[in-house]
Amino acid sequence: MARSDGRLLVFAVAVSLLAIQCQSFGMKQKVTNLHFFFHDILSGDKPTSVRLAAPKNLSSLVKEKLFGTMFVIDDPLTEGPEADSKVLGSAQGYYIISGQDSPMLVLAADYGFTTGPYNGSSFSLFSRNPVMDTDRELSVVGGRGAFRMAQGIAKLHTHSIDAATGDAVVEYNVTLFHYE
Template sequence: MEVKTNYYYFAIVLAIFTITLPANAEYFSKTTPAKLPVLKKTSLHFYLHDILSGKNPGAVLAAHPNITLGPPSATPFGSVYAIDDLVTAGPEANSTVIGNAQGLYLSSSKDTLSLVLYVDFGFTSGKFNGSSISVFSRNPIMERNREVAIVGGRGLFKMAKGYAKLKAYSFDMKSGDAVIEYHVVVYHY
């Protein structure tokens, strides 16, 4: 009888340890002070060629609403475009290519032309080759002076924050083709 009692007590003790073990376990985390390098400021100036027309467009309609809202437009409300646009040093189509802009934009206003923009500007030549900056912001197209937010980056632009001032260099209302001038200020480590 004593052997059965010992097994009984052993089973109770084992059950108690099993129940209390997870309650005493803690997530381990160690926080140490960061030794960040000096914050740098970089100014960039380039042109984005957003071409919707022709045989090799840089922006294509990826999704559209099944209803018609708002005035006729190359980018009607609710439309989502995927882009892989050229980024050049100058506004001309044959200007030196310095990278590309890949991402999405969504026509986000029923009454005016306004986009929500997610674009990663990847640089493929020069000092910033292999680096990029990321924009995620509202882009009110009809405003003469507009600004979008730089929310990140990679390569030489790790942990980037900043802004870009945009101005239409050229815009074709019929096709939606545009060349946009970007003046960018990036803060990064």
């Protein structure tokens, strides 16, 4: 058996044991679908995404692509794409521009809800995000509250982007598998 096959087998056994343990504690698996908009604002007086670090001594070609730059986010999550739409919560975390040849992000963020039936609950993403693709999928790797031990997929669609400022609105359709 190849080394990666062994790791996959260990992971599958661990997930199965976790599911059995959750069921033995009376927890039931549930599926939740979420829809919201994510506003990543780099411009203006109150940006929601701020550059934290950038590499020194970059060539001008690499500087244009911002390779190695890290941003910290506190981005609002809203019902609709408009800036004044009802706020449902926020995504807090960071992303790093990790693509040398094309803009590619690695995103690590907690999507927390502050209103509605999921108030106080959150799920977490940690995934590669090919931002130049209009449609893409990211991995859900955890959750808390109503989304305890979440796994799933977030389907993203770029709703709008301002090429001059980098400000973007992204539509999210998220499917969560979690325990209650």
